[in-house]
Every structure is written in structure tokens, then in C-alpha cells.
Amino acid sequence: MFSLADFGRMITDSARLEAHVEALRRVVTPDSVVLDVGAGTGIMSLLACRAGARRVYAVEPSDVVQLLVEAARDNGYAERVVVLQRRSTEVTLPERADVMVSDLRGVLPPYGTHFADVIDARARLLAPGARLLPTRDTLWAAVASAPEAFHDRRAVWLDGPRGLDLRSALRHVDNTTVRMRARPDDLLTAPVPWATLHYPTLTDRRVRGEETCQVTRPGAAHGLLVWFDTELVEGVGHSSAPGAPAGIYGQILFPWPAEEPLEVGDRVTFDLRADPVGGDYLWTWETRISGPNRAAETRHRQSSFMSLPPSADAIRRRAPGYAPTLSPAGAETLAVLEAMRAGRTIGVIAEELHAAHPARFPSVAKAHGFVAEVARLYGA
Ligand SMILES: C[S@@+](CC[C@H](N)C(=O)[O-])C[C@H]1O[C@@H](n2cnc3c(N)ncnc32)[C@H](O)[C@@H]1O
Numbered sequence: 001m002f003s004l005a006d007f008g009r010m011i012t013d014s015a016r017l018e019a020h021v022e023a024l025r026r027v028v029t030p031d032s033v034v035l036d037v038g039a040g041t042g043i044m045s046l047l048a049c050r051a052g053a054r055r056v057y058a059v060e061p062s063d064v065v066q067l068l069v070e071a072a073r074d075n076g077y078a079e080r081v082v083v084l085q086r087r088s089t090e091v092t093l094p095e096r097a098d099v100m101v102s103d104l105r106g107v108l109p110p111y112g113t114h115f116a117d118v119i120d121a122r123a124r125l126l127a128p129g130a131r132l133l134p135t136r137d138t139l140w141a142a143v144a145s146a147p148e149a150f151h152d153r154r155a156v157w158l159d160g161p162r163g164l165d166l167r168s169a170l171r172h173v174d175n176t177t178v179r180m181r182a183r184p185d186d187l188l189t190a191p192v193p194w195a196t197l198h199y200p201t202l203t204d205r206r207v208r209g210e211e212t213c214q215v216t217r218p219g220a221a222h223g224l225l226v227w228f229d230t231e232l233v234e235g236v237g238h239s240s241a242p243g244a245p246a247g248i249y250g251q252i253l254f255p256w257p258a259e260e261p262l263e264v265g266d267r268v269t270f271d272l273r274a275d276p277v278g279g280d281y282l283w284t285w286e287t288r289i290s291g292p293n294r295a296a297e298t299r300h301r302q303s304s305f306m307s308l309p310p311s312a313d314a315i316r317r318r319a320p321g322y323a324p325t326l327s328p329a330g331a332e333t334l335a336v337l338e339a340m341r342a343g344r345t346i347g348v349i350a351e352e353l354h355a356a357h358p359a360r361f362p363s364v365a366k367a368h369g370f371v372a373e374v375a376r377l378y379g380a
Pocket of ligand 1: 040041059060062089102104105
């Protein structure tokens with residue numbers, strides 16, 4: 001969930017903004033129908049209008065997109081912009097778009113339902129041969145020395161306060177990725193590209209790459225640093241690499257469970273995977289370190305699956321053989337959904353809910369909030 005300040009930072013990331021200005025300038029014509037998926041404040045929609053688009057559909061579930069209604073009017077684009085406050089997967093359009101602009105990434109492109117949403121929009125909302133901005137993301141990795149990121153997040157568990165032993169948390173901490181901003185000097189190997197995502201043809205939501213990095217600078221290494229470059233259209237893009245102009249993304253450190261002193265000539269082979277699970281990604285990173293002066297190969301196998309200990313109960317409740325029953329909140333939600341299907345108004349449903357469950361909803365106003373939220377999530 002982004003705040004207005006976050007959306008402001010997206011706009012002030014000038015490398016990202018200027019690349020989009022140029023890419024839209026190159027692909028948008030006076031006939032263009034542009035689909036802005038994840039419009040946020042609508043900045044890309046406004047830029048598409050400025051580039052000359054005939055029509056722009058701005059699709060965004062957050063209330064922030066209402067800012068676009070005023071901004072489109074204030075910039076003279078009100079006739080060309082259609083705001084659809086929904087997720088793209090819930091939208092149908094009266095015409096297919098020939099340009100799609102979107103930035104549904106997190107710090108890295110495998111994030112949430114990004115790939116599934118692009119695949120869905122491409123199939124249902126875009127014309128054949130439509131231009132997708134971005135066209136391609138390339139994922140890069142290098143071995144990094146990141147002593148602060150490594151030690152800071154471990155220190156509290158290693159040295160529990162008042163003599164308490166909190167070290168059992170370490171195996172979870174060591175399976176947790178870290179967002180950071182590294183400098184080029186922090187890299188001990190040359191960067192290697194390990195995966196490419198070509199959005200016009202992407203069908204697989206999994207991402208996997210296996211590569212070897214050669215150590216070119218000696219130092220204490222703490223894990224793999226990962227970032228991406230994007231090509232919006234040929235020759236126009238931006239990057240979240242260490243040393244690139246500081247933008248909104250930064251990099252992700254896939255840490256190792258121990259500091260590894262590396263020498264020039266050592267080799268670090270990694271197998272890095274992002275697998276979609278539920279509405280997000282599970283990351284797995286395996287590392288093998290070898291070298292002429294290392295007694296034996298060092299191996300680490302880590303996964304974000306281990307980043308928090310799942311309770312036995314949570315595991316049992318996900319098993320295929322488990323038959324869940326309705327919780328009180330589930331039963332209330334079902335009652336609201338049935339009343340919605342019967343065509344009753346939010347006010348009437350709230351009064352019924354208050355009468356049926358006075359302990360849970362001591363006032364009609366309390367019931368109204370609950371009903372309005374269910375209607376927001378599942379209503380049309
Ligand atoms: C990183 S922000 C980008 C905002 C704006 N386009 C920009 O470039 O400054 C991503 C936005 O995408 C929205 N979003 C994510 N998935 C979406 C989907 N499937 N359909 C519509 N919006 C989506 C989020 O709510 C969020 O506001």
C-alpha cells in the first residue's frame with residue numbers, strides 16, 4: 001500500500017520519469033489508445049496525453065487515482081482520459097489499447113501479481129502487436145560486501161537484551177532478503193545478467209537463473225546483490241544498479257548465513273529462483289563458493305519460505321485434506337454477500353447486520369463500515 005508521499009517519490013525519480021517521457025514520445029501517435037495499468041496518481045497517463053494519445057485508460061484500484069480526474073482537467077486532457085478505479089484484471093475496455101505502460105514491480109520485477117497481470121492485460125485488453133512499456137527487464141547479480149546490512153539486522157538476535165538468548169531467530173533472519181542501496185565499490189565481482197523478462201512474450205511467472213561470478217576484488221562478502229535494468233523501448237530505459245542515479249528501487253541483498261572472506265580467483269556459483277506462491281513470490285537462493293586457497297567448497301541453501309516460522313496450525317489449515325468451516329467474520333461476510341446478491345442497499349444490509357449481531361455491531365454505523373468494505377472488495 002503506497003502513501004501519497006511514496007507516489008510523490010515515484011514522480012521525482014527523474015531517470016525513471018525522463019525515460020518514460022522519451023519512450024512515450026517514440027511510440028504514441030495521434031491514433032494511439034494507451035492503457036496505463038497501475039496508474040497511481042496518473043502521471044504516466046498525463047505524459048501519454050502530452051505525447052498525443054487519442055485516448056488513455058488509467059486503471060488503478062487505489063483512491064489516489066482520483067487525483068488524475070482533477071489533474072487531467074487542469075492540464076486540458078479531461079476529454080481523453082478515462083479513469084477506471086479497479087484492478088486491471090477486473091476491467092474490460094470498449095476498445096483494445098495499442099500501447100500499455102505499467103510499473104507493477106517492487107524493488108525487483110518478480111513481485112506480487114505483476115507477471116500474471118501483464119499476461120492477463122496482454123490477452124484481454126491489448127491489440128495484437130501492441131507496444132508494452134517496459135519491453136524487457138534484465139536481472140543482474142554480483143557478490144557484495146555489505147557489512148552494515150549484514151550485521152545490523154543480525155545484531156539484535158545475536159546479543160539479546162538483558163542476557164536473553166534470542167539466537168533461535170537467526171536462521172529465519174538469515175533467510176530474509178534485505179533492501180539496500182549499495183555503491184559500485186561494494187561489489188567484489190563483475191555483475192552477471194541471470195534472467196531476462198520479455199513482456200510482449202512472457203508466459204512463465206517463474207524466474208530462475210544459474211550463473212558463476214569470478215571474484216575480482218578481495219574482501220568480506222555477505223551475499224548476492226540483485227537489481228534490474230529496464231528497456232522501455234529500444235535504447236531507452238533506466239537501471240537500479242549500484243551507482244545509478246538514486247531512484248525509487250535500490251537493490252536486494254540475498255544474504256548468506258555467514259560472512260565469507262573471498263580472494264581474487266574465488267568462484268561463486270548461484271542458483272536464484274523466484275516462484276509465485278499465493279499473491280507473491282517465494283525466493284530461493286543456493287550458493288557454492290570455491291577457490292584455489294579454500295579447503296573445501298562452501299554451500300548455502302536459503303529460502304524466503306524460512307524467513308518466518310510457520311505455525312503447525314497454519315500448515316494444517318492449508319493442507320488439501322483440511323475442510324475449513326466459516327469463522328464468525330466469514331459468516332457475516334457471507335450474509336452481506338447474499339444480501340448484495342438479493343439487491344439490497346448498503347444501508348438496509350447494515351441495519352439487518354446490526355439487528356442480527358448486536359454484540360459484534362453495536363451500532364448501525366459500525367455495521368455500515370463492515371458492509372461498505374465487503375461491497376468495495378466484492379461488489380460491482
Ligand atoms: C509502483 S506504482 C506506479 C504508479 C504510477 N504508474 C507511476 O509510475 O508513478 C504501482 C501501482 O500499481 C497498482 N497496481 C498493482 N497491480 C495492479 C493491477 N493489476 N491493476 C491496476 N493497478 C495495479 C498499485 O495499486 C500501485 O498504485
